[in-house]
């Protein structure tokens with residue numbers, strides 16, 4: 001496995017590849033990331049991962065400085081997974097001058113994650129566009145845990161005619177349902193025991209919709225109350241249309257199988273996000 005820090009060296013190395021599948025990450029790797037690598041391998045002869053903690057997508061009061069950085073163990077895990085190339089640029093490589101040009105994402109970027117984290121999707125889209133331009137992959141794999149990110153990146157690819165196919169990957173969960181996340185390592189043992197409640201609460205909503213309930217607003221209120229009772233600070237718990245991420249028709253005209261429940265909430269000092277399809281379909285977005 002080659003570990004490459006400069007964009008020039010990366011471009012040179014990738015001239016040998018026929019098809020490149022790319023997995024952008026911010027490191028702090030876990031089994032969820034390794035599933036992305038495995039899916040990438042099914043699409044191309046050359047799998048490239050990047051590890052770059054992107055300052056642009058962190059707000060001033062967020063965890064940029066304490067975001068997990070474990071380059072050595074991350075690279076060891078990627079090597080075991082059979083990744084061909086890891087791109088580990090320093091900030092000087094990605095942002096040699098202040099990044100004054102930015103991608104302007106659509107209004108969806110100001111909702112949900114974007115409402116809690118202003119500027120987040122400007123930062124994500126800008127770095128993903130730069131990484132796509134450097135790596136020039138035919139395929140790029142994104143996890144469905146970050147459902148809004150997946151949707152917005154797909155929209156950017158479509159609207160900017162980027163020659164890359166976005167492949168969604170199912171969320172990997174611990175046995176108790178907690179979605180794997182780099183931030184789970186911030187949880188204390190007691191918080192780790194409580195953490196699966198976010199998934200269970202979203203599951204309760206999706207099961208209720210599958211059973212015929214269409215009073216989405218009530219389901220959202222009940223779920224928020226359940227989390228708050230158990231010590232969570234809730235950012236949002238919502239039912240949305242799974243493809244457009246728009247608010248579903250209040251009369252229940254949307255097909256229930258197309259709906260998803262999404263949530264973000266903070267436990268102790270750790271903000272967790274998750275989403276659950278009403279009827280999970282493996283490999284489908």
Ligand code: PAF
Nearest residue numbers: 024025026054124127146
């Ligand atoms: O999902 C992430 O880890 C990040 O948002 C990404 C896509 C690597 C961009 O920094």
